[in-house]
Amino acid sequence: MPKVLIADKLSTAAVNIFKMRGVEVDVKTGLTKEELLKIVDQYDGIAIRSATKITKDVIAVAKKLKVVGRAGIGVDNVDIPAATAAGVIVMNTPFGNSITTAEHAIALMMALARELPAANASTHAGKWEKNRFMGVELYGKTLGLIGAGNIGSIVADRAKGLKMHVVAFDPYLSAESAEEKGIEKVELDDLLARADFITLHTPLTPETKGILSAEALAKTKKGVRIINCARGGLIDEAALKAALDSGQVAGAALDVFAEEPAKANPLFGNEKVVCTPHLGASTEEAQENVALQVAEQISDYLLTGAIVNALNMPSISAQEAQLVKPWISLAEKLGAFAGQLTETSIQAVEILYEGSAAKLNQRALTQAALAGLLKAHMPEVNMVNAPLVAKERGIKVSETRRDQQGIYEGYIQIKVVTPEMTRAVAGTVFADGHPRLIQVKDIKLDAEFAPNMIYVTNEDKPGFIGRLGTLLGDTKVNIANFTLGRSAPGDDSIALVQVDGEVPQAVLDAIRKLPLVKSAKALKF
Template sequence: MPKVLIADKLSPAAVSIFKVRGVEVDVKTGLPKEELLKIVDQYDGIAIRSATKITKDVIAAAKKLKVVGRAGIGVDNVDIPAATAAGVIVMNTPFGNSITTAEHAISLMMALAREIPAANASTHAGKWEKNRFMGVELYGKTLGLIGCGNIGGIVADRAKGLKMHVIAYDPYLSAERAAELGVEKAELDDLLSRADFISLHTPKTAETKNIISAAAIAKMKKGARLINCARGGLVDEVALKAALDSGHLAGAAVDVFETEPAKESVLFGNEKVVCTPHLGASTEEAQENVALQVAEQISDYLITGAIVNALNMPSITAQEAQLVKPWISLAEKLGAFAGQLTENEILAVEILYEGTAATLNQRALTQAALAGLLKSHLPDVNMVNAPVVAKERGIKVSETRQDQRGIYEGYIQVKVTTPDMTRGIAGTVFSDGHPRLIQVKDIKLDAEFAPNMIYVTNEDKPGFIGRLGTMLGESKVNIANFTLGRSAPGEDSIALVQVDGDPGDDVIAAIRKLPLVRGAKALKF
């Protein structure tokens, strides 16, 4: 039974989901790092919110860890490169609090437009300053969205209902999606100069850090208002204060800060600024939703292999997991076969998917093939980190899909190029769900993968099989299966011998000395 640690406060419903799904769960929140390091090696999964830091040290100590699930969107508290290198999948729940966060952005925009916080404080103080608080309407105003993904799209929809004109800057927003949302695509400088209100809905990356800089603020329309419910660090807070003090901007609403918890800020004390303590996801509905989702996602992965909302692996549904599993196994074994035969530097890997294989999750299959290929030389490689390792080593990876063209309903071919050769290995999955090897170096054959195999290349001439069988018998190596393939009578031939146990280096050396043998190697799967 897999075991999960809930390290931050989640809804009790999450515990119930884990138990119902057959996952053992411990709830230990607020652990100091030292305590977490002592126990983390007991767990297959960890569920967190924003408090617990899953650092490189924690990942290194978590020898069994397979998945980290973040109940929420931001994963700033997870070292994703370290997790990827360790083969740990990192998931979040990007949709559980989308409506809540979007509604908070709209709420802040309204509060900003009508100066509600300051008016509330004044009225509570016994004043009646009706003429002091002169707001602006949202009707007919232009809202500029920086980022128009899931949350930004919901904000756009709500703003359209308020009869605002919405423009959006998002390099990943397609023309079709913009039309569907009823928003106008714009470049950043154009948006800054036209928008009456600007709302941020983009993750914090190297490209978006301080996207609202002093230079960006200078391009904004005089009297514009800024809302940030996305991530701290997107706005240069010192530059924002200066723009508010100078009167260039009319106001700002800030839910997230560069340093949190924000006990101090240059923005505090300014009546033009509406501040909330990172409340974007703080509704009962959102907290329940993200807790349920993270428990379901972690459970599904540990029990069925389904991958949802992962940041370092392709998504695989529970239904797809059952169909794709044997093909992932095949891809990994083909990669392992090619990797064990490859002794030189790998320059390129080309993977062909045909028929059934071409309809499956190509990214997952490619990562499996790369993992198998590289693992024979780099033991720490896995499906999660294989693409990163391949890129670091300058290996060019390409993929091709095509409809069924041969006698098999589907197959995968892994072609590896080194400085002195190109070798292709192909396989398929039979109706029994077992991967089969069907081609090596253009030589057709039909062989099962087994834990221990001997790969022999030889001349196709009489006497070879007898000599090989006799030598293995004399060496006390039991043959479980024997498969032959040849390019043409009397020419190149391949023998794949499934044996019981590791044949040992001495046996492989003896095979290489047999007449007609060109090469021999022990393979493990």
């Protein structure tokens, strides 16, 4: 039974989901780093929000850990490169609190436009300063979105309902999608110059950090109002304070800050600034949604292999997992076959998907193939970290899809290029769901994969099979299956022998000394 740790406060719905799905769960919140380090090696999965930090040190000792699930969008508190290198999948729940966060951005924009917090405080103080608070309408104003993904698109939809004109800067927003959403796609400088209100809805990355810098704020329309419910590091807070003091920026509404919890900040106390303590996802509905989603996602992965909303792996639905599973097994075994026969550095890997295999999740299949290939010499490699390992070693990976051309409905070929040679292996999945090896180099054959096999290349001449069978019998190695393939009569031939148990080195040495044998190697799957 998989075991999961809930390390941050989540709705009890998450606990119930885990238990109903057959996953053992512990709830231990508020752990210090030292306390987490002492227990984390017990768990297959960890569910967190924003408080618990899954650092490189934590991942290093979490030997059983397979998945980290973040109930929410931001994963700043997870060392994704370290998780990827360790083969740990990192998931988030990007849609569970989207509406809640978008509504909070709209609420802050309205509060900022009408100076509601200051007016509220003044009225509570009995001052009745009706002439002091002169707001602005949203009607007819231009709203600039920095980031038009899921949350940004919801904000745009609500803003259009308020009869605002919406422009957006988002490198990943296509012209067709922008038109469909009723958004005008613009460059950042154009947005800064035109927007009456600017709202940020983009992840914090090296490219977006400080996107509203002093230089950017100087390009804004004078009197602009800025809303941020995304990540604090997107705005240079010192530059924003200076822009507020100069009047370049009329006001700001912030739910997030560069350092959180923000108990001191240069913007605090400024009457032009509306602040909330990271409440973007703080509604009962959102908390329930993200708790349910993260529990479902972690359970699905641990129990069925389904991958949803992962940041370092391709998504595979539960239904797709059943369909693609035998093909993933085939890709990994083909990679393992080629990897065990490759004893020099690898320059490139070329993968061909044909027929029904070409219609499956190509990224997952490629990662499985790379994992099998590299694991032959690096046991720590798996599907999650295989692309990273390949990239670090300068291995060029290419993929090709094509329609069915041969007799097999689906077909995968892996070609490994080394400085000395190029070797291709291919396979298919039969109707029984079992992967089959059908081609090595240019030699056709039909062999099942077995835990222990002997791969022999030899000259196709009489006497070889008898000598090999006799040798294995004399050395007490039991043959489970024997497959032969050759390029042409009397030419090169391949023998794949399934055996019961591991093959002793002495037996391999004896096989290599047989007449007609060119090479022999023990394979494990």
